[in-house]
Amino acid sequence: MSTTLAAGAHLDFTLAQQLTVILLCALTAFISHMALAVFNDGTRPFMLDFIQGRSNRGATTAVSFGLSAGFIFGLGAPMALSTGVLNPWLVFLPTDILGLLSPKKWLAPILGAAWGAVIVFGLNGANNVAHDMPVDFITAMQQMSTPILFLFALFPVLAITKQFGRKWGGVAGVLELALVVMTMKLWPSMFAGALAMAAGVLMLIALAVTKDVRQRRADRAAGVTEVVLDDDPMASLFSASAARLKRYLPLFMLLGAGVCLLAQMHIFGGGEATSFLIAKGQYSEAAQVDFYRVFGFIPLIATTALASGAYGIAGFTLVYPIGYLMPNPILAMVVGAAVFALEVLALSYIGKVLGKLPSVRDSSEHLRSAISDTLQLAILFGSLMAANTMGAGLGILIVGGLYLLNEAMGRPVVRMAAAPAAVIVGGILLNILYWLNLFTPIKG
Known part of the structure; x- marks a missing residue:
């Protein structure tokens, strides 16, 4: 199986695709503003204080930005440019921030739509500029596909x-x-x-x-019986959070329809490996990959949603693999809405089941940790392959040096995003050296 993409992946969107991205970004920003859902799993635990008034909008926005910025610019943008496929870090993390940042309810969807417009109209221009440079670091980043797909x-x-x-x-x-x-x-x-x-x-x-x-x-x-407290504060909190989310069921159904539609259009991949598979037209394989990831995230998303009162923008992410396989947009929207409805209605039941299966909960933690470990190695190795393609030893020196410098500085850029970000910075530096007549690009 070939894991190399055709040179020059482009981000050209049809009118229907452009409108879908813009409207979905508007919707997700609005939902984030309402504190009903956020994409970043790290932000969700902080939402309870915001919902209950113990934290203000500015402080919550600062938390969201701090947890998301590295993934947006270090992982989301490079992955989209190198594959020609959008991803959740680029589409949903910024709308988390913009929705929380907005002081007015009516302004949130406008800010979200503006970000959607930046994605569909701005990325292709940046992509074309990068491909026209003497050192084409965007095409070089396609070297990441092989280690990501196989190590994952x-x-x-x-x-x-x-x-x-x-x-x-x-x-x-x-x-x-x-x-x-x-x-x-x-x-x-x-x-x-x-x-x-x-x-x-x-x-x-x-x-x-x-x-x-x-x-x-x-x-x-052994005669051990489970003790259930009538006044268990966590059970009360879980019940209140589930009831809050159910009140907005129509809005969540609209969200599920939109995310599933985006996946059905095959311009969006739910993960690193998935993006490369979607780019190569291997939709059934992409669906398998994202389906397996679901098992690592259901316990996390369910428990944090019940504890905080804020759901995940992509739910349990089941709408990703379902969307890839849907034969038409209408069916994708109907199924996506139904899936989200079932997820929200079943949250309390899922929480109770997970409470009785501690080893399954532990498996979820180990799965997420393993996914992170494999992808960190794969992305680092793939980034060094891209550096070698761009500039041989000098490219490896620059990209590897930037990665090590980030580690030494306490990781101002999160580790998973540091290597792709280093490839982009390294590519720009190599182009500058070329213009200064200090570097000759590698042919081929």
Whole structure:
């Protein structure tokens, strides 16, 4: 399977796609202003204080900006430029900030729509300028696709190893390797990590559920009973948060319809690996990748939503893989609205179920940690490959040096975004050196 994109990915949008992005950005900014949902999982826990009046709009906006800026400019923009596919860091994180920043309800959707216009009208111009430079660092960034796609497939192995030990981790590793080799041999047009990831995630879930079932049986055999407090403050908070979200069910259904429609248009990818798969037209493989990620985020999104009263802009992210596979926009909107309705209505039930499955909750934590670990290595390695493509040893020196400098300075740019940001800065520096007649671009 080829993992290299055609040179010069472009961000050309049809009128329908432009309007969808602009209107969805307006809607998400409005919902953020209402403190009903935000995309950044790190911002959501701070929303309860804002909703209950213990924190003001300015302070909450500052938190959102501090947690999001690195991902917007260091990951979202570079990924969009290198793949020609939009992503949630570029589309939804800025509307989190703009919605919270807006002092008036009517102003929030205007600010969100303005950001949507910047995306659909401004990115392609920046893309064209970058491609016309002597050192085309945007095309060089497509080197990131191979390490991201292949290393990302290992995240279930890491999660199993962390939670259930080296023996089960070794079994998962051998199984995934065998499935990758088999897929490359028998189905070369298929994403090689698809079956491997499916097997790994299913194995992790099976191990976690088995552990929880055995523990509950052991507790019952030992006469241990679950104590439920009538005046449990967390249960009261969860109930109030769920009721608050249900009051705005029509708005969430509209949001689900919009996000699913965006995914159906195939101009949007829900993750790093997904963006490259969407760019190559491998929509079923992209749906598989984003579906497996869902298992790592349902417990986090459900519990933070119930604890804070603010949901996720993309919900449990199920609308991503569903949208990729929808045959037409109308069906995508109907299904997306239905999925969001079911998610919001089921929040309380999901919270109760997760409370009885501690190992499954732990699996979610390990999955997210493993996804982060694999992507950090893949993005760093891919960024160094891009640096080598741009400027050989000098490119590696600049990009690697910027990454190490960021580490030494305490990571002012978050680690996952630091390497792609370094590629862009390094590409600009190499172009400046070329104009000063101090550097000759590598041919080919």
